[in-house]
Amino acid sequence: MAKPYFDAHVFRLIDAEAELVEFKTLLETSVDLAEREQVLARFRTWPNLCAMMGQYNVRLGIGDLIKREFRILPHFRTDLTVRRAGTDNICLIEFEGASERHIFEDSQRGVDTWARAFEKGFSQVVDWTWALDHHRKTGDYVDAFGGDRPNIVGVLVIGRSTALSTTVRKDRWEWRRNKVKADSFTLTLVTFDELYRDFEMWLGLRRMDAAAS
DSSP states (O other), rough: OOOOOEEEEHHHHHHHHHHHHHHHHHHOOOOOOOOIIIIHHHTOOOHHHHHHHHSSSSTSSSSEEEESSSSETTTOOOOOEEETTSSOOEEEEEEBBBSGGGTEOOOSSOOOEHHHHHHHHHHHHHHHHHHHHHHTSHHHHHHHHSSSSSSEEEEOOOOOOOOOOSSHHHHHHHHHHOOOOEEEHHHHHHHHHHHHHHHHHHHHHHHHHHHHH
């Protein structure tokens, strides 16, 4: 595993709110967002939203260390990694495209199949667990994660909530989100619409805290 580095980040509430407005506009003006050209390109300009994604790891909260394209071995890299300095609390994040077709594909056999884009993204996160477990005792692993048994949450952001259009689809999504783990590695599934709502909720809580202080 190549030795990584992180960029220090100081969270700014006012900037995060402006970034969220841009994210909302992006979701409202396009129902089909390409992974690299639109999703990744825009999140590179939203460091405060990136830092907030650390909250999918409840022990991390808003991160103060960020790394885009974090390398795990020569063959794997995350789209985004968020960490809390001085701790071993980490979020590893994979972005896929944002459209209905990225989660399920219609099937003639009665039960819709998971889309190839979903299986690709999900397998990517699972492969991180193998790579990280395989190199747990190496020096650069400890340098990167703050210990050889870090608290890591993997997040796959994919598709739109409109893809969960039937009871069966929604139930399968929720079951896979809540039940499937890789070793001790927690895997979180989030649509882009859910991500926006989580950002909105987290910012609302930050505004309340700021007003009370």
